[in-house]
Amino acid sequence: MPHLTLEALEKRYADHTAVSSVSLAIRDGEFVSLLGPSGCGKTTILRMVAGLIAPTSGRISIDDRDVTQLPVNRRNIGLVFQSYALFPHMTVFENVAFGLRRQRVEGQALKERVDEALASVRLAGLGERYPRQLSGGQQQRVAVARSIAPRPAILLFDEPLSNLDAALRDEMQFELKRLQREVGITTLFVTHDQGEALSMSDRVCVMAHGVVQQFATPEEIYRRPATGFVASFIGRPNRLRGKLLQIGGDTQVELGQGLRLPVAGAPVLPAGSAVDVVLRQEDLRLAGPQTAGHPGRVMLRSFVGARVQYVVAMDGGPELIVEAPSSGPDAELAPGQGARVAIDPRHVYVNAVG
Amino acid sequence: MEPNTPRRAGLMLVSPLMLVLLLVFIAPVLMMLPLSLREYVAGTGISDRWTLVNYTQILTDDYYREVVVRTLQLGFGVTLICLLLGYPLAYYMARTTPRIRFALTMLVIFPMLLNLVVRSFGWIALLANRGLVNNLLIDLGLLERPIKLMFNLTGLLLGMSHIFLPFMVLMLVPTIQAIPRDVQAAAYTLSASRPRVFWSVTLPLSAPGILAGSILVFVLTISALVTPRMLGGPTYKVMATLIYDDFLQTLDWPSGAALSFTLTAMTLVIIGLSSRLAKRWGGQS
Numbered sequence: 153m154p155h156l157t158l159e160a161l162e163k164r165y166a167d168h169t170a171v172s173s174v175s176l177a178i179r180d181g182e183f184v185s186l187l188g189p190s191g192c193g194k195t196t197i198l199r200m201v202a203g204l205i206a207p208t209s210g211r212i213s214i215d216d217r218d219v220t221q222l223p224v225n226r227r228n229i230g231l232v233f234q235s236y237a238l239f240p241h242m243t244v245f246e247n248v249a250f251g252l253r254r255q256r257v258e259g260q261a262l263k264e265r266v267d268e269a270l271a272s273v274r275l276a277g278l279g280e281r282y283p284r285q286l287s288g289g290q291q292q293r294v295a296v297a298r299s300i301a302p303r304p305a306i307l308l309f310d311e312p313l314s315n316l317d318a319a320l321r322d323e324m325q326f327e328l329k330r331l332q333r334e335v336g337i338t339t340l341f342v343t344h345d346q347g348e349a350l351s352m353s354d355r356v357c358v359m360a361h362g363v364v365q366q367f368a369t370p371e372e373i374y375r376r377p378a379t380g381f382v383a384s385f386i387g388r389p390n391r392l393r394g395k396l397l398q399i400g401g402d403t404q405v406e407l408g409q410g411l412r413l414p415v416a417g418a419p420v421l422p423a424g425s426a427v428d429v430v431l432r433q434e435d436l437r438l439a440g441p442q443t444a445g446h447p448g449r450v451m452l453r454s455f456v457g458a459r460v461q462y463v464v465a466m467d468g469g470p471e472l473i474v475e476a477p478s479s480g481p482d483a484e485l486a487p488g489q490g491a492r493v494a495i496d497p498r499h500v501y502v503n504a505v506g
Numbered sequence: 507m508e509p510n511t512p513r514r515a516g517l518m519l520v521s522p523l524m525l526v527l528l529l530v531f532i533a534p535v536l537m538m539l540p541l542s543l544r545e546y547v548a549g550t551g552i553s554d555r556w557t558l559v560n561y562t563q564i565l566t567d568d569y570y571r572e573v574v575v576r577t578l579q580l581g582f583g584v585t586l587i588c589l590l591l592g593y594p595l596a597y598y599m600a601r602t603t604p605r606i607r608f609a610l611t612m613l614v615i616f617p618m619l620l621n622l623v624v625r626s627f628g629w630i631a632l633l634a635n636r637g638l639v640n641n642l643l644i645d646l647g648l649l650e651r652p653i654k655l656m657f658n659l660t661g662l663l664l665g666m667s668h669i670f671l672p673f674m675v676l677m678l679v680p681t682i683q684a685i686p687r688d689v690q691a692a693a694y695t696l697s698a699s700r701p702r703v704f705w706s707v708t709l710p711l712s713a714p715g716i717l718a719g720s721i722l723v724f725v726l727t728i729s730a731l732v733t734p735r736m737l738g739g740p741t742y743k744v745m746a747t748l749i750y751d752d753f754l755q756t757l758d759w760p761s762g763a764a765l766s767f768t769l770t771a772m773t774l775v776i777i778g779l780s781s782r783l784a785k786r787w788g789g790q791s
Contacts, residue, residue, distance in 0.1 A: 165726075202691075204694075224691070225695070225697050230696075233692060237688035237689045241711060241713075241788050249591065254702070302696060302697065463545075
């Protein structure tokens with residue numbers, strides 16, 4: 153049974169549509185990310201689920217109960233804000249106790265529930281501090297503890313990690329996921345960071361321009377992007393301009409003067425159309441000049457730890473960024489050397505110019 | 507030329523104002539201090555003898571005590587009225603669009619462009635026994651005889667709340683603007699009702715503005731001279747008008763000086779106490 157359901161949810165403003173007809177069914181205990189660039193409507197959806205923004209049309213239900221018209225303070229949701237939004241005039245203890253006090257939890261029970269919440273984010277013993285006496289990462293944990301303490305039906309995260317530095321962000325990703333597994337609360341997580349979305353979620357909903365592009369598991373999203381937008385947003389893409397050709401029964405795309413790549417699947421556009429082509433860096437295979445593949449020349453090599461990145465100028469075509477594992481056989485190609493790039497037709501993503 | 511150190515540059519920057527303050531503020535205050543300890547003999551004037559009677563009479567003399575109590579009542583009353591009237595307006599101004607905020611700010615400031623005497627006189631026209639308010643109430647048949655709205659606390663509270671309201675509003679708006687909306691939203695997501703969010707979150711976070719506005723209005727009220735003089739008349743006195751009379755009418759300078767120092771001391775004590783209170787309330791201790 154779906155736990156959180158959005159049906160044809162829509163938010164229109166005077167001059168634009170922020171969210172258009174979004175329908176999602178999220179299962180009990182599931183961790184779902186809303187992923188997309190800024191302005192794609194993901195935060196608007198989150199705030200509509202929270203009740204902070206009223207939808208123009210559509211329905212939101214939690215546990216089969218229509219909550220669309222229910223005010224924020226009666227929805228029983230927990231929301232972790234990007235800014236943390238802690239109460240600066242209250243101690244950490246009082247911040248976490250705030251929601252519990254609204255549920256009339258008092259005395260010893262209150263103390264136990266607050267301590268439990270603080271322990272679950274590894275902040276036990278910091279209850280008497282004020283938020284300003286804590287680091288950014290600790291404030292983040294307080295915000296999480298505050299939102300889970302009243303045991304909400306749904307937990308919402310609004311880009312909670314974007315104010316943390318990179319090392320802390322990685323650590324918090326694992327912690328949040330572990331915590332969510334432990335408490336088992338259905339979670340909606342808004343982010344513009346594909347790494348966060350892919351690593352933490354059971355399912356990812358990729359959004360663009362207020363429209364759902366794909367709603368699937370991280371593996372599915374990565375391996376089989378449903379639209380060109382998803383292909384260009386996930387992974388590390390080469391974005392190129394090309395022209396669609398129909399040769400016999402095969403569809404090909406022409407890049408530059410001479411480089412023609414076969415495209416798998418049925419053509420989505422008439423031959424001759426100008427198209428955007430997405431080739432992921434990690435989908436391209438690099439090999440020496442004697443092998444099969446499209447010929448080119450290595451222009452630059454850069455070592456980035458686990459991987460080596462090459463800029464390869466294709467003969468008669470554009471430059472492509474190609475990756476190879478730094479422990480593999482293709483890690484030592486020098487600039488100026490000839491090379492061949494193999495491209496699987498299934499990994500050539502073609503979309504209308506937009 | 508050698509570049510100035512930041513410290514010396516700072517000293518240079520504050521020195522013009524420091525000199526002015528030393529000459530026209532600190533020096534007269536220091537000269538007043540011995541004056542307040544001199545004996546005043548009716549008919550002959552200030553004698554050479556030292557005495558504490560100018561201070562003790564403020565506590566022992568019924569008349570002085572009444573004036574002190576009245577001054578404090580007026581100060582607290584006007585501050586409270588300005589806070590109650592000003593807070594909702596300031597809240598609206600802080601949360602509305604910049605255009606409406608600008609228009610309202612202009613409206614709030616507008617009365618201050620009018621001379622204080624004219625504004626106080628306007629209140630006389632309204633509040634006098636045969637003034638607009640009484641005439642209207644009598645014409646409507648709600649009153650048989652005019653009620654006394656002037657030369658008493660009611661008149662002073664009305665007039666001075668009107669005159670000092672802009673200061674309260676202007677101090678409150680930026681503080682309320684600085685309260686993040688997300689913090690209020692967070693309280694709502696934690697199942698708090700509207701009144702609960704106001705009492706537990708919005709109001710405590712407004713504490714710095716409430717404190718600044720209240721201190722300003724309180725100090726302006728208890729030291730105001732023109733409005734109490736006009737709306738209080740020659741008999742209904744507050745400390746400021748009494749000091750004025752001591753200096754310029756009865757020429758009892760020692761009493762006036764002692765009263766001035768008492769007023770200043772009271773003000774400092776009240777500011778100190780309220781700051782500590784507001785800090786604890788706003789969680790800034």
